Amino acid sequence: MAQGICEGIWLKRMLDEIRIPINYTMRILCDNKVAISIAKNLVHHDRTKHVEIDRHFIKEKIDHDIISVDHVPSCRQTADILTKALPRNTYENIRSNLGMIDIYHPD
Structure with missing residues (x-):
């Protein structure tokens, strides 16, 4: 902090x-x-x-x-996507909030 x-x-x-x-x-x-x-x-x-x-x-x-x-809450901590291994659900939620897409699995 x-x-x-x-x-x-x-x-x-x-x-x-x-x-x-x-x-x-x-x-x-x-x-x-x-x-x-x-x-x-x-x-x-x-x-x-x-x-x-x-x-x-x-x-x-x-x-x-x-x-x-x-x-x-940890599940809403955006920086965690860059620093931690996250559960898939949390990872996908933060990734979508950042506007990122999975280039290996486009929807």
């Missing part, structure tokens, strides 16, 4: 430089409910010691309304 937020802030600054201001909160979609909970609540968790700096960075951006973090 922290890397995605940094990329979003960079893009926003680039757009500002070319005089295309973006005046709304960036929306980060995550399929991990635990990561969202940790990002929004700074209560110390024993299993989060290695993400301490990222956690504070994300919480700061949420508090200043720079980003909002929302849950998206």
